[in-house]
C-alpha cells in the first residue's frame with residue numbers, strides 16, 4: 429500500500445470539487461485497511477501538527493454524496509477498493525420454494541454493478557435502487573432510498589473495522605446486524621458515530637420470489653403508460669434507469685451529489701398549517717404520526733428556487749432538491765446556494781432543513 433501526498437480530491441467526487449488530501453491511499457482488502465488506519469495512528473503520534481491522538485482519516489467510496497472543502501482534507505483519505513461478491517442460499521430456505529439468497533459484496537464494489545448482478549439472477553429487493561452512483565459501503569451509512577425501496581429493507585448485516593480503541597496488533601472487525609445498524613430515513617449508526625466503523629462488506633438478504641415494489645407515483649405512472657400490470661425485476665430496473673435519467677442530471681457531465689438535503693419530517697399539526705398555506709404540498713404520513721414533506725416541492729413552488737444559480741452552482745432545473753455545479757465551481761459556491769436555500773425555507777415555512785450530503789474538510 430502506497431501513501432501519497434497532496435492528492436487533489438476533485439477527481440474523486442461527483443461534484444468534481446475539492447482541494448487536496450494531505451495523505452491519500454487506496455486499500456484493496458481488510459489487511460490494507462488496517463495498515464491505513466495504523467498509518468493514521470502512527471502519524472498522529474509523530475506529527476506535531478495533527479490534533480488528537482491520530483491523524484484524521486476519511487474513507488472515500490464513489491464520492492457521490494460528498495462536498496469536499498476547497499482547502500482539501502488535512503488528514504488521510506482512504507480510498508476504498510475492497511471488492512468481491514459471494515452468493516449463498518439461506519440454509520433455512522433451501523427446502524422452501526420462496527426463499528432467500530444472501531449476496532455479500534465488498535464495500536468498494538460499485539453499487540449499481542451489484543444491483544445488476546442481483547437482477548440478472550432474478551433476486552428481488554434492490555432493483556428500485558438501480559442507477560444510484562456510489563459504492564456498496566455507502567449504502568448502509570446513509571441508508572440509500574429511492575422509489576419506495578430502502579437499503580435497510582434488504583441489508584442483513586454489515587462487517588466493519590471498529591476503530592474505537594484501535595490496536596494495530598489486534599484489529600477488531602465486527603458484524604453488525606440490521607437492528608444494530610439503527611437504520612432510519614437516510615440515517616444509521618454509522619452517521620451517529622462518524623469515523624468509528626469502516627465498512628468492509630455488506631450482506632443483503634434477497635428474495636427468490638416476490639413482486640416488485642410499486643408504491644411510488646413515478647413507477648406506477650411509468651407502468652400504467654406501458655400497460656404493464658406486473659413488471660419483472662428486469663423491467664423495474666429498466667424503468668428506474670429511465671426515470672432517473674429523465675429527472676436527474678448526468679453526473680458524468682454536470683457536477684452533483686443528487687439530493688443535497690433530506691426531506692423534512694413535521695408533526696401532523698405543522699403539516700396542516702403548511703397545507704393551509706400551500707394546498708398542493710405533497711406529504712407522506714408515517715406510522716409514528718409525523719409527515720414527510722417534499723423539500724424539492726418547497727424549493728420549487730414556495731421558494732421559487734428551481735434553477736436558482738449563484739456563481740457556477742445552483743439547483744437543477746428539473747429537480748430543485750438536486751444541487752449542481754458547473755465546471756469551475758468551488759465548494760464555497762455550492763455552500764452559498766445551500767445557505768440561501770436554508771434561509772428561504774426557514775422564512776417560508778419555519779423549518780430548519782438538514783443536508784444529506786456530507787461535508788469533508
Ligand code: EPU
Pocket residue numbers: 573574575576644676685686687688689690691710722723724725726728729734746747748749784
Ligand atoms: N417536486 C417539485 N419540484 C421540484 C422537485 C420535486 O414540485 O423541483 C415535487 C415532485 O413533483 C414530487 C415531490 O416533489 O411530487 C417529490 O419529488 P421526487 O419524487 O423527485 O422525490 P424527492 O423526495 O425529491 C427522493 C430522494 C431521491 C430519490 C427520489 C425518488 C431524498 C432526499 N431524495 O427525492 O434520492 O431518487 O426520492 O425516490 O429522499 C438522492 O438521495 O440523491 C436522491 C436522488
